[in-house]
Amino acid sequence: MSDHTISDASTLSGWRKSSYSGNESGSCVEVLDGYISGVPVRDSKTPHAEALVFSKASWSTFIAAIHLKAQRPGSLSVFQPDGQGSQSG
Numbered sequence: 719m720s721d722h723t724i725s726d727a728s729t730l731s732g733w734r735k736s737s738y739s740g741n742e743s744g745s746c747v748e749v750l751d752g753y754i755s756g757v758p759v760r761d762s763k764t765p766h767a768e769a770l771v772f773s774k775a776s777w778s779t780f781i782a783a784i785h786l787k788a789q790r791p792g793s794l795s796v797f798q799p800d801g802q803g804s805q806s807g
Contacts (some may be wrong), residue, residue, distance in 0.1 A: 727769035
């Protein structure tokens with residue numbers, strides 16, 4: 719869950735495509751480096767929509783999980799919408 723949101727992400731400049739985004743027809747996540755309150759993340763297809771802002775610690779944990787998944791596919795827990803976790807793989 720994000721710490722807070724920015725109601726119109728286009729009010730900030732310096733967005734870059736996340737290195738973890740795929741190349742599928744313009745679908746990507748953009749992040750903003752150097753934001754004092756955390757790490758803003760937005761959908762590139764809707765630049766005027768809200769951006770989610772994650773704490774730097776939460777973002778680092780997320781990136782570490784992506785690295786782990788890349789090294790060991792099937793090793794991450796999958797969380798169900800009801801909040802219950804299950805081990806994948």
